[in-house]
Amino acid sequence: MSVNVWHAPHDLRQGSWDTEKEVFGRRCIDVLGRLMPDLQDRIIGHHFLSPVDLEHELGLVGANITHGDMLPNNLFGARPHVAANDYRTPLEGLYLSASGTWPGGYVTGIPGHNTAAAVLADIANATHRHVRDATWNS
Numbered sequence: 045m046s047v048n049v050w051h052a053p054h055d056l057r058q059g060s061w062d063t064e065k066e067v068f069g070r071r072c073i074d075v076l077g078r079l080m081p082d083l084q085d086r087i088i089g090h091h092f093l094s095p096v097d098l099e100h101e102l103g104l105v106g107a108n109i110t111h112g113d114m115l116p117n118n119l120f121g122a123r124p125h126v127a128a129n130d131y132r133t134p135l136e137g138l139y140l141s142a143s144g145t146w147p148g149g150y151v152t153g154i155p156g157h158n159t160a161a162a163v164l165a166d167i168a169n170a171t172h173r174h175v176r177d178a179t180w181n182s
Contacts, residue, residue: 047072054095054107061094068092111144120146131155131162139163 049072056064069092077083095107105111112118121129124144131139141159143149 047076048109052095054099061096065092065094068094109143110149114148123148131159132166
């Protein structure tokens with residue numbers, strides 16, 4: 045079983061994740077144990093990752109798996125940035141996808157679908173433009 049515990053603070057008010065990771069992880073298991081009474085007996089091993097671990101090991105800035113909080117100022121046309129909000133970047137032919145783009149992460153595949161649609165539209169427009177230009181020049 046793998047459990048994501050969201051909104052654990054990256055920076056602790058007291059202590060550090062080096063000393064608090066195990067304590068926090070055990071506390072999470074205790075909370076889950078209220079809903080799954082035999083959970084503790086079924087655990088044969090564990091590996092807790094703190095927000096700092098997620099940042100260092102996986103490159104998740106601020107340990108955010110969606111590459112930025114899904115808050116109103118970071119949605120729709122502002123995700124990931126106003127200059128790249130339609131999956132296209134200012135560099136022609138370079139597209140963005142995955143958790144950092146709209147509608148965000150998780151396991152939906154929607155960002156990839158939307159990026160593929162943008163790529164196909166650009167290919168169709170380039171082909172149409174090429175045919176039109178060839179016809180115009182003849």
